[in-house]
Amino acid sequence: MSKFPSLRRPAAVGPAAARPVGAPALTAAPRDYTYDGTFEGLLTVLFTVYDWRAAPNSIQPEATAQTGLFAQPAHRATDETQATRVWDGLLRAMTAEARARLYHVFLSEDAEREMLIFRYVDLALRTAADISENYTDATVRRVQRLAQQMFREKHRMEAFVRFEKTSDGLFHANIEPDYDVLPLIAPHFTKRYADQRWLIYDRRRRYGLYYDLTRTDIVQFEETGAPARATDVAATVLDEREPLFQVLWQAYFDHVNIPERRNLKLHRRHMPLRYWKYLSEKQPRAQPFQPIQNKRPPQPGPPLLGAE
Known part of the structure; x- marks a missing residue:
């Protein structure tokens, strides 16, 4: 797991710890930067921008870079030392929460995420005041909006993941989130399911998180042969009790449901339709639902007090 999303922040020095304004002027000819697609690689590009004093025309992953006819892309190999200097140095220009938003923007996979992060960093470096709540600025608004969308997706993934044993x-659980939230949900599942081995696999991005009772690692492997349904694990590798667990969960879901209070519009707002194919309670029932017949019929007895 990457060390850069850490929220550690050095203690403030002096009253309110005034933010220094120290970004050099970008006087050299603009460049088209490419990198390896990692967050550390993007931080290396930011270091290079100020080291070369050359503003970016564009910042793109090398594998998908599209440049003009006469452009000369400047590829920057990831440098862990430079990336760490940038990540730590950002705390002199912004709060830890604002810095974390930049990582969330990167995970959002927005088409303009690299330039958006650069503009936010450059604005913070050139402004003495905290810019994180300066919503009159379009860049700040966009960063905040993407961070909120990432938070909602993270929260939903933590609620909607369904494991099969x-x-x-x-x-094992499959997910297909709109954004790359696996790095954000790793701490939640590592803490909550610390006593069992688990794998959460993002089918859209083809990598996953694997916890082996001691640590959580990123894993990546080739898919060989698609199962019958996107949600299926081959029946030969499932625990023999797994179908029973699913029936029990579906029965619990059906029994706690109150048909008279059904509000499908509200239900879909809190549990969007795109998640349903991975939820056990939304799969076709192996056996029809039968309400529990545990209500006693009215019993004859003496009239109530005050009854005529």
């Missing part, structure tokens, strides 16, 4: 005791 395999025969070797591994709990």
Whole structure:
């Protein structure tokens, strides 16, 4: 897991710790930067921008870079030392929360995320005051909006992940979030399910999180042969009790449901339709739902006090 999303912040020095304004003027000819697509690679590009004093015309992952006919892309190999200097140095220009938003913007996979992050950083470096709530600025508004969207997606993934148990005791779950939220949900599942091995796999981005009872690692592997449904794990590797667990969960969901209070519009707002294919309670029932017949019929007895 990357070390850069850490929210550690050095203690303020002096009253209110005034923010220095120290960004050099970008006087050299603008460049078209490319990098390896990692967050550390993007931080290396930011270091290069101010080291070369050359503003970016564009910043693009090398694998998908599209440049003009006469452009000369400047590829920057990831440098961990430079990336760390930039990540730590950002705390002199913004709060830890604002810095974390930049990482969330990167994970949002927005088409303009690299230039958006550069503009936000450059604005923070050239402004003595905290810019994180300066919503009159379009860049700040866009960063805040993307960060909010990431927070909602993270919250939904933490609520909607459904595991299936395999025969070797591994709990497996598939997800397809709108944004790349796996790095954000890793701490939640590592803490909540610390006593069992689990794998959460993002089918859209083809990588996952694997917890082996000691640590959580990023894993990546090739898919060989699609199962019958996107939600299926091969039946031969599932625990023999897994179908029973799913039936029990579906029965619980059906029994706590109150048909008279059904509000499908509100339900879809809190549980969007795109998540349903990975939710056990939204799959076709193996057996029809039958309400529990546990209500006693009215019993004859003496009239109530005050009754005529």
